[in-house]
Each structure stands twice: as C-alpha cells, then as structure tokens.
Amino acid sequence: MTENVWIGGVRPAAPDLPELMGRVALGDQQAFTAVFEAVSGPVLGLVRTVLRDSAQSEEVAQEVLVEVWRTAARYQPSRGSVMTWVLTLAHRRAVDRVRSEQAASNREKRVALLEHTAAYDEVVEQVEGRLEREQVRRCLRGLTELQRQSVTLAYYRGLTYREVAELLSVPLGTVKARMRDGLIRLRDCLGVGV
Amino acid sequence: MNAVDPHTLTGAYALDALDSEEHEAVRRHLAECPSCAQEVLEFAETVARLGAAVAVPTPATLRSGVLERIATVRQEPPPTTRAARIRNGRRGFHRWSHWALAACIAAAAGLGGVAVRQHGLAEDARQETARARQANDAVAEVLAAPDARVSTSRIDGGAVGTVVVSASLDRAVFAASGMAPPPPGKVYQLWYDDGGAMRSAGLMDVGATAGATLLEGPVDGASGVGVTVEPAGGSPSPTSAPVALLALPTA
Numbered sequence: 414m415t416e417n418v419w420i421g422g423v424r425p426a427a428p429d430l431p432e433l434m435g436r437v438a439l440g441d442q443q444a445f446t447a448v449f450e451a452v453s454g455p456v457l458g459l460v461r462t463v464l465r466d467s468a469q470s471e472e473v474a475q476e477v478l479v480e481v482w483r484t485a486a487r488y489q490p491s492r493g494s495v496m497t498w499v500l501t502l503a504h505r506r507a508v509d510r511v512r513s514e515q516a517a518s519n520r521e522k523r524v525a526l527l528e529h530t531a532a533y534d535e536v537v538e539q540v541e542g543r544l545e546r547e548q549v550r551r552c553l554r555g556l557t558e559l560q561r562q563s564v565t566l567a568y569y570r571g572l573t574y575r576e577v578a579e580l581l582s583v584p585l586g587t588v589k590a591r592m593r594d595g596l597i598r599l600r601d602c603l604g605v606g607v
Numbered sequence: 608m609n610a611v612d613p614h615t616l617t618g619a620y621a622l623d624a625l626d627s628e629e630h631e632a633v634r635r636h637l638a639e640c641p642s643c644a645q646e647v648l649e650f651a652e653t654v655a656r657l658g659a660a661v662a663v664p665t666p667a668t669l670r671s672g673v674l675e676r677i678a679t680v681r682q683e684p685p686p687t688t689r690a691a692r693i694r695n696g697r698r699g700f701h702r703w704s705h706w707a708l709a710a711c712i713a714a715a716a717g718l719g720g721v722a723v724r725q726h727g728l729a730e731d732a733r734q735e736t737a738r739a740r741q742a743n744d745a746v747a748e749v750l751a752a753p754d755a756r757v758s759t760s761r762i763d764g765g766a767v768g769t770v771v772v773s774a775s776l777d778r779a780v781f782a783a784s785g786m787a788p789p790p791p792g793k794v795y796q797l798w799y800d801d802g803g804a805m806r807s808a809g810l811m812d813v814g815a816t817a818g819a820t821l822l823e824g825p826v827d828g829a830s831g832v833g834v835t836v837e838p839a840g841g842s843p844s845p846t847s848a849p850v851a852l853l854a855l856p857t858a
Contacts, residue, residue: 458662475669497651549660590615
C-alpha cells in the first residue's frame with residue numbers, strides 16, 4: 414500500500430479507533446490507553462459544559478471513561494464512530510446527573526435555575542467562545558435563532574425540550590420541530606454521513 | 608405521555624432532551640423504523656461534533672484515576688447475550704454476567720459431551736462422567752466466584768485466550784477459542800508465571816482447545832499464565848516458547 418502524501422501542517426495523528434476498540438473489548442489495556450488519549454479531552458469538555466462544576470465533572474468523566482472500558486464489547490463500528498459512541502455515553506451521564514440534582518432540589522430552586530439560565534444568549538456565547546472548530550461555529554451560526562437556541566440549550570445545558578419550550582416561551586411542538594430541523598441543517602453543514 | 612408521533616422526536620432524542628419515558632418510547636420505535644434509526648445515527652454523529660468542539664486538555668488526575676480503575680474493573684462479556692442482559696436490566700447485571708460467562712465457557716468446555724455420556728450404560732463411562740462433572744463443577748465454581756476476574760488476550764494464530772482467576776479460591780481457569788489442536792504427539796501444557804519462573808499447572812485436555820481447563824495447583828500470587836507445546840505427557844519446565852502468555856488480572 415502506498416502512503417498518501419500529506420500536504421501542509423503537522424500530520425494529524427489518526428489512530429484506528431474502531432480497531433483499537435476491538436482490542437479494548439478483549440481486555441487490552443494498552444489499546445484502551447490509546448483510546449483514552451483520543452477521547453478523554455472531548456469527554457471532559459462536554460461533561461464540564463453540561464455540569465458547569467469542575468470537581469463533579471472530573472468524577473463523571475471518570476465514570477464515563479471506565480464505562481467505555483467495561484462495555485467496550487457493545488461498540489459496533491457499523492453504528493458510527495468511536496467518538497460518537499463515547500460522547501453519547503458522556504452526554505447521557507452528564508444529563509442524568511443534572512436531572513437527578515434538579516429532581517432532588519425543590520421546584521422553586523428549579524424555576525430559579527431556569528430563570529438563571531434564561532440569559533441564553535450568554536450561554537450560547539460562552540459555549541461558542543470555547544468552540545475550537547471554526548466549522549462547528551460557522552454551522553451553528555447557519556441555524557435560525559430558534560433552532561440554535563433549542564439545540565444548544567438541550568445539548569450544552571442538558572435541558573429537556575419541555576424546559577426549552579418554557580424558557581423560550583414557545584409551544585412544545587415548535588421546539589421539537591426546531592430541534593429536528595436544526596440538527597438536519599447542522600448535519601448537512603458538517604457533512605456528516607453514517 | 609400522550610400519543611406523540613416518535614418521528615417528530617428524533618432530534619430531541621439525539622439531544623437527550625426527552626424524559627426517560629419518552630426516550631424509551633422512541634428507542635423502541637427505532638427498532639421498527641429504519642429511516643428513523645438512520646436519522647438518529649446521523650444526528651448522534653452530528654451532536655458528537657458539537658461535543659468534540661468543546662474539548663479541554665485532560666488533567667493528569669483524570670488519566671491516572673481512569674487507568675488505575677480499569678485495571679480492576681471487569682469487562683462485560685462479548686455481546687452474544689445482549690438481549691437477555693437488557694431484559695434482566697442493569698441491577699442484576701453483575702451477578703448475571705458471572706453466570707453467562709460460566710455458561711458460555713462451560714458449554715464450550717464440553718458439558719455437551721458429558722450429557723451424551725450420561726445416557727451410556729457402561730460403568731466406566733459413568734465414572735468418567737462423574738470425574739468430568741467434578742472438573743466442570745470446579746471450573747464453574749471459579750467462574751462464578753464473586754471475586755472472579757477475567758483477562759483476555761489474543762494468542763498465536765488468531766485464537767483468543769481467557770484467564771479467569773478467583774483470589775478467594777486461589778484457583779484459575781484457562782479457556783481458549785479458535786486454538787488449533789496441538790501437533791501430533793504433542794500436548795498443550797499450562798504454566799503459572801511466578802515472576803519469570805514457570806510452574807507447571809497441568810496439561811490441557813485433548814480436545815479442550817475450545818474449552819476451559821482448571822489450572823492445577825493454587826495461583827499463589829502468580830503474575831501470569833502461559834501455554835506451551837510440549838511432548839506428550841508434559842515437561843517439568845517449558846521446552847518451547849509460549850504460544851500464549853496472559854497476565855493474570857490483579858485483584
């Protein structure tokens with residue numbers, strides 16, 4: 414096999430993550446270390462974005478990464494990239510944590526939390542400021558205001574669509590629809606194919 | 608929840624923006640709706656890009672914390688038993704996985720052969736059955752021990768070797784799948800690795816190349832298990848390079 418010539422810049426390290434995951438599923442700790450290096454930064458970043466609590470974030474990120482080890486045999490390459498599989502786990506764990514805390518606190522606190530979150534422009538800006546990838550930022554800007562708010566409040570803040578609807582004072586059906594058509598537009602802009 | 612068309616919820620589903628009841632309803636719907644399932648896969652890939660975009664540097668504490676923990680966390684077995692696992696739910700998983708593993712390995716170890724022989728009339732066959740069953744019981748005991756730990760790795764020729772060790776029983780079981788039979792006149796011999804010194808742990812049963820073998824003798828702090836090809840009857844110490852060398856999972 415001839416090697417492709419890489420033009421310009423540092424050649425990105427591209428470990429074969431699906432192959433590594435196959436080895437992780439067989440108990441290969443070295444392979445896991447390589448997967449860890451590839452996914453731990455995104456996992457921690459996403460968890461921290463949703464939880465906004467540094468100490469808890471590291472704890473949740475650790476749980477997620479250990480779960481990657483424990484359930485590695487469940488990963489199926491035909492159903493998407495390793496990064497997606499791991500970040501799906503991470504997002505669910507983070508959201509579970511946020512919601513269990515909300516359930517534990519009383520309704521008043523929850524409303525206060527939502528009102529606090531109401532500065533959604535700030536939320537989006539703050540998140541956008543951390544977006545490293547110009548493409549993601551550009552594609553988010555390509556959404557309508559309501560699509561962007563619906564997607565980012567749900568994904569980066571862990572709100573349910575009901576909470577998003579309440580927060581933005583729009584009907585439930587509208588939020589559901591904006592989440593879906595927002596993701597369709599993002600998908601096409603990012604050129605995602607599975 | 609009122610009757611909501613799951614088609615319209617794929618976006619909220621991919622964003623984890625549904626309550627758990629709705630999430631489950633959509634998840635069930637995906638099994639029957641390939642186009643919805645495909646859309647969800649694409650949305651998952653899309654939102655993962657949003658996730659990857661907020662990556663932060665990994666602190667050393669996270670790295671060391673995770674790498675230390677995985678050394679002692681047992682992995683789920685491969686997904687042949689996934690459907691049953693989902694039905695059993697999360698709570699029962701730990702106990703269940705033991706039995707699943709025990710069942711898989713015991714089946715491979717030739718319990719089927721035992722069952723056939725049980726119907727045989729000859730007394731010697733009956734005795735052999737009893738012996739085989741005792742061996743299988745011992746194997747099953749290790750596999751089902753609450754502190755059983757599993758280590759798996761690829762071995763020569765594409766086979767996969769698994770060692771299950773129980774610290775409380777101080778015994779270990781070796782199982783291989785896809786291992787070629789030993790050359791004619793040779794046997795596979797098992798060894799405990801005592802820090803580089805090999806201690807014989809018995810011979811693998813002929814025909815047990817797809818099954819499980821209880822290692823002879825206590826683990827006694829051995830760091831690994833090796834398999835070599837030896838002349839029939841075995842050797843006091845290895846006479847060839849190991850075809851498999853597995854680190855024993857640490858307790």
